[in-house]
Amino acid sequence: MQGHTPTPVFSVRDKRNLLFIILGLVPAAALAFWLHILPVFQGLYLSLFRWSGLSPKRKFVGLANFRALANDSLVWKALGHDVYMVVFRLTAVIVLALLFAGILHFSSRRKQKIVQGLFFFPNVLSVAVVGIIFTFIYNPSIGALNAILTNLGLENLTQAWLGNPKTAFPAVLFPTVWGAVGYQMLLLFAGMSSIPKAYTEVALLEGATRIQEFFQVTLPLLRNVVKTCVSLVVINTLNRTFIFIRVMTKGGPNDATEVLGNYMFYQGFENFKFGYATSIAVINFTLALVLTFVVTRLLKKENLEYA
């Protein structure tokens, strides 16, 4: 920082401070750089090569990987699935989270505590655990879902949920919503709680109903929080949701659940085309940037401030 000299307490004129800065900062910075930041640049760089990862030789091919991607019909299919996945999760997660946060807003403290705890719990379970539980639930012979449908007299709806290309994708996406709503609900609820009471009370005094007040006063004031939630969901969907697919269907049946993340994994770690795999990841990253931009843009309009 320029402009003012540090107080003697924190000045590097004291050689002990200099040593402390180096010893305190370097290990964390070096580790984060080595295994967290550097890999991003390496990924971008590798996407320009053809390389099996096993042989010492790698061949610079420029943008050839990306040209090959454009001709790979599975990439286009996966891209479409990714967009579908983002729209599906965004709608389901945000609508449910807003609904629950809105209801909590009108509930007693006790109820708020219980619901927050219960609804958030799935978020702390491992993707692997949630994926396995739902794989069992969808299982055609012992699965809980078919058993419930049979008990309800809806036997004609029972099926191999993950084996049928028509149902596999929604079936994989449901647990990703199940495990994510709680967190977004907490964020939205915290946002609602920080809106000064005066605003909502004025609306109610003016004769607005609770519902009107919610949609016309609370929700607009919540825009920035909603924007944060929406960006988080988009980014997480494209970076992490494919792990559910890895656990539950591996992209099948008949590529019905193939997404870019899973396809990257397949090309990299089963097909050992490391250059091609990273170029798929670059497309995935680009898609995340574009979709985040589009979605936050849609929510932009004018910013309302109450501070």
Next chain:
Amino acid sequence: MPKQKYTFASILRDSILILWGLIILLPLCWVLIGSFKNNVQLYENPWGLPTEYHFENFARAWSEAQIGLFFVNSIVVTAFSVTIGVFLSVLAAYVVNRFPYRIVKFAFWAFTASMMLPLVLTLVPKFLIIRDAGLLDSRMGLVLVYVAGAIPFGVFTMESFFASLPKSFEESAFIDGAGPFTTFLRIITPLTAPGVTVITIFQFLGSWNEFYHAMVLVSSPAKFTIPLGMVRLIEVQQYSIEWGPIFAGMVIVIIPILAFFALTQKRLVGGLTAGGLKG
């Protein structure tokens, strides 16, 4: 909020909450019930309570299905990652908050910016880095990757904690002739408990649940962590599955997380909403 009578709206609101509550609880209860059953009971009546209890499912999950081994691996990996990760984050956060030099501020900016990095893009490079370091298929490799991944959020969170800690502590220590090392260890460290609790919880959950990196970095079953071990177990048994022990395994895996959640829920919820709203 004043006490309300039951109205149509309030009943509707409660029904919605109860419905989602059931959607969360039923799958978990189903797994719990299933963990006491054998295959015959599971096939004949997936939802019924066990007609006879097969407690041996748990013992078999622990030893035959090797969940005991995965458990130990998870504990080792998590203990090392969390200890190292929290220590490095706290130290770095303290430096970036207290020492007003340009390069130090740049480091903080880099930590913060790197919280949003595209994970999918880094998987192949991380695999190559760990392989070239000769750490493939080792718990050590996992620990390093987890620590590196946890540092940015840890530094970010702890930095805002130190920002709220007055500098008068250091100033009076300085007057008494103490250097930065003594001050940090004797005076600052004992004051960091609230912030450290929050990042410890996050780093614990992060390492304990991690599956994505473990899947590519570890290949021998002797080194599997719980999430990886469970997934591989299902893959191996796909066609001749003995469900009871697998269900019991899921219960064994969920219970520590449930206990941990019950203990830390308040701080967890607080920490999440504070961090999330800033970002």
